[in-house]
Amino acid sequence: MMQTKQLILxxxxxxxxxxxxxNERMRQALNTMTFDFWEFTFESYYQSGYWDDNxxxxxxxxxxxxxxxxxxxxxxxxxxxxxxxxGQLGTVMTLPSHTKQGLSRFLMEYIFEAYSDKLDGYxxxxxxxxxxxxxKFGFHAVPEHQASKAWRKQPxxxxxxxxxxxxxxxxxxxxxxxxxxxxxxxxxxRSYGLAHFYCxxxxxxxxxxxxxxxxxxxxxxxAQQEEGDLLIYQAYYLKDNQLxxxxxxxxxxxxxxxxxxxxxxxxxxxxxxxKEEDLTLxxxxxxxxxxxxxLTMIPLLSHT
Numbered sequence: 001m002m003q004t005k006q007l008i009l010x011x012x013x014x015x016x017x018x019x020x021x022x023n024e025r026m027r028q029a030l031n032t033m034t035f036d037f038w039e040f041t042f043e044s045y046y047q048s049g050y051w052d053d054n055x056x057x058x059x060x061x062x063x064x065x066x067x068x069x070x071x072x073x074x075x076x077x078x079x080x081x082x083x084x085x086x087g088q089l090g091t092v093m094t095l096p097s098h099t100k101q102g103l104s105r106f107l108m109e110y111i112f113e114a115y116s117d118k119l120d121g122y123x124x125x126x127x128x129x130x131x132x133x134x135x136k137f138g139f140h141a142v143p144e145h146q147a148s149k150a151w152r153k154q155p156x157x158x159x160x161x162x163x164x165x166x167x168x169x170x171x172x173x174x175x176x177x178x179x180x181x182x183x184x185x186x187x188x189x190r191s192y193g194l195a196h197f198y199c200x201x202x203x204x205x206x207x208x209x210x211x212x213x214x215x216x217x218x219x220x221x222x223a224q225q226e227e228g229d230l231l232i233y234q235a236y237y238l239k240d241n242q243l244x245x246x247x248x249x250x251x252x253x254x255x256x257x258x259x260x261x262x263x264x265x266x267x268x269x270x271x272x273x274x275k276e277e278d279l280t281l282x283x284x285x286x287x288x289x290x291x292x293x294x295l296t297m298i299p300l301l302s303h304t
Contacts, residue, residue, distance in 0.1 A: 009106055015061045016110070019053075021046055029066040030059065037093045040202065050196035055304075058107050068094040068103035072111055073304045074119075078188040079290065080265070086189065086287075087115060089124040090304030108137060121286040125279045125303060139282040142291035144298065147269035148259040151230065151251060158249040163211040163220075165200045174199070174211060177220040181236030184243060186263040187290060189302040190234075195222075198301050207233070207301075212250055219246040222301065228254055233261040233301050241266070261300035271295040 003018040020026045021042070031041035045051050054074040059066050073088040089111070094104050126134055131141070163170040178192050199207045199222060210233070212221045218238040224231050230251050235243050243266065247258050260269070274297055281298060283291060290296050 009103070010101060012062065012101075014067070014103075017057070017059050017061060019056050020059070021051060021057060026059070026061070026066070029061075029064075030057065030069065033066050033069060033093055033095075034091060038091065040204075044201040045197050048196055048201035050193055050201065052193040054191060055193055058111060060103055060107065062098075065095075067098040068107060070104065070107040070111065071304060072115075073191070073194070075189040075191060075302065078185075080186060084120040085118065087111070087119045087122045088189075088302070088304050089122060092124075092130075104133075112137075121284040123281065123283045123287060123298060125276075126282055127278045128280070131280060134282045138285060140285065140288050141280050142283050142288055144274045144281055144291065145263075145271040145295035146259065146261075146274035146297055147264050147271055147295075148229075148257055149269050151247070151255050151258045153251040153253055153255055154248055156245070156249050158214050158216050158245060160249050161213045161215060162209065163213055165208060165211065171200070173213060174220065177213075177236040177238065181220065181238055182241070183234065183236060183262070184241050184265045185234075185299065186265050186294075187296050187298070188262075189299055191302060194302060194304070195234075214246045214249050217242045217246050217249070219243065221246055221250055223250055225252065225255065228256040229259045230255045230257070231259045231261060234299060261297075263296045263299075 002020045002022065005016040007014055007016060017026055027042065027046060031043050035041050056072045056074070058070045058072060060068040069091060070089055071091045073090060075086045075088065077084040077086045089108065092104060124134065124139070163174055165171045165174055178195050183190060198205050199211055207222060210222055210224050212223060219242060220236045222233040230247065232247065235246065237243065281291070
């Protein structure tokens with residue numbers, strides 16, 4: 001539900017708008033700023049109808065101008081022994097004319113206070129220009145590790161079907177797996193809304209043609225072939241974990257390695273350090289053990 005608060009910071013008057021995506025004027029201001037900073041917008045996501053209450057906007061406006069913003073994404077996260085409620089901070093932006101005025105700090109501290117009794121921890125991805133900023137709030141930089149294993153395609157009787165999410169039947173099938181499927185993911189930050197953001201609302205991101213169903217295995221894969229690597233961004237199965245058979249069905253004769261965009265519960269994988277260029281994962285203290293004591297990564301389709 002949209003909220004609006006008037007406040008004064010350093011003798012300047014601002015309006016804090018929260019969860020305002022239904023307001024076209026303010027949403028367009030956010031889209032303009034997001035495109036200037038990150039070269040994408042939220043418009044297709046909003047128009048898709050799959051923007052849910054787990055994606056919350058926090059923006060400071062000075063009169064009619066958006067000057068600072070942070071998005072809070074909420075995740076119900078499952079680990080082998082816990083259910084966690086986590087928040088990811090993303091699309092952190094401040095107009096160049098308004099930097100070094102404590103606006104991003106205010107937004108973060110506001111979020112922390114508002115969710116102090118609701119969330120078990122936070123994570124975020126910081127670019128190299130702000131690596132000194134987040135430790136001031138107790139965040140720790142942690143490593144990520146990606147699972148992979150050598151692969152050679154074997155004969156199979158299972159056929160694959162690429163889903164076209166512009167088709168109502170295929171979209172409903174996709175949604176059925178999102179809602180009802182298991183993932184065999186050891187740090188499962190699945191998000192119904194973000195899956196639509198990447199695979200349905202924003203075809204330019206490249207995932208619209210990457211959704212495959214293996215009907216006989218009741219398994220759905222979001223995957224791409226990159227040279228000899230079959231990159232599995234996420235996998236969902238309705239009944240039995242037959243993921244190796246599903247991977248084999250999707251692999252081709254050029255596949256020599258299966259690489260996962262999430263941390264599997266299955267064994268038999270090799271783990272290698274993973275880091276995207278100009279991005280470092282920071283987590284709150286409650287989450288450090290998952291990354292420093294275990295080989296873990298944030299699922300790639302959970303990044304905001």
